Amino acid sequence: MSTGPKWLEYAKKLQSIAQAGLAYSTNKYDRERFEQIRDISIDIVHTYTEMEHEKIRTLFANENGYQTPKIDVRAAIFRDGKILMVKEQIDGMWSLPGGWADVDHSLMENVVKEAKEEAGADVKPKRVIAIYDRTKNAVCPMPYAIYKIFVECEYLGGQFEKNIETSAAGFFSLDDLPPLSVNRNNRDDIKLCFEVRGKKFHETIFN
Numbered sequence: 001m002s003t004g005p006k007w008l009e010y011a012k013k014l015q016s017i018a019q020a021g022l023a024y025s026t027n028k029y030d031r032e033r034f035e036q037i038r039d040i041s042i043d044i045v046h047t048y049t050e051m052e053h054e055k056i057r058t059l060f061a062n063e064n065g066y067q068t069p070k071i072d073v074r075a076a077i078f079r080d081g082k083i084l085m086v087k088e089q090i091d092g093m094w095s096l097p098g099g100w101a102d103v104d105h106s107l108m109e110n111v112v113k114e115a116k117e118e119a120g121a122d123v124k125p126k127r128v129i130a131i132y133d134r135t136k137n138a139v140c141p142m143p144y145a146i147y148k149i150f151v152e153c154e155y156l157g158g159q160f161e162k163n164i165e166t167s168a169a170g171f172f173s174l175d176d177l178p179p180l181s182v183n184r185n186n187r188d189d190i191k192l193c194f195e196v197r198g199k200k201f202h203e204t205i206f207n
Contacts, residue, residue: 007048012145014041015060016067023065069145072134073107074098074185075115076193077123077153082171083193084155085178086118089167093181096150096190097121099165111151119169120160123153129196130205132189150189152196 021034074096077084097118115123134146160169
């Protein structure tokens with residue numbers, strides 16, 4: 001069950017129907033109707049957010065084919081009982097190293113890449129902690145579905161370098177977390193990573 005506003009839920013459903021219809025329909029009249037449905041979904045988002053139509057189309061209605069969730073990967077990296085976090089340039093808040101998964105990388109490769117790019121950390125992914133449907137845990141609703149994958153990693157070393165995405169990195173205890181970028185991770189996410197750390201067996205959590 002989605003926790004977002006009803007208008008966004010309706011807009012997402014209409015966009016999904018339109019995108020699938022445009023992908024599989026060959027009848028030009030049906031395609032016109034699906035384009036109209038897509039335009040309605042964009043109008044709904046515009047009405048409630050006042051975001052420009054073209055920006056909505058770029059962010060929300062720019063894909064082809066059957067609509068599937070986007071993948072966001074997050075690396076849980078520990079050293080001396082503390083977890084590695086990075087300060088996001090975009091909002092000045094802190095998150096686990098991670099981001100959108102690249103299509104030409106495996107899950108493991110994406111985690112290694114994000115940890116290195118954002119935190120300067122060399123890591124070895126060990127196991128998947130959790131796979132969350134973001135709509136069930138979101139603070140701010142998004143116009144598309146997102147699966148968030150948290151991966152426990154072994155820390156091998158490295159050194160942070162400032163980059164276009166992050167401005168700092170550091171290790172933190174659960175009782176001394178910095179202000180969190182809650183659209184990327186919340187305290188419950190971080191707490192779960194601490195609870196799993198060091199356990200010999202862990203059953204991946206799904207929601």
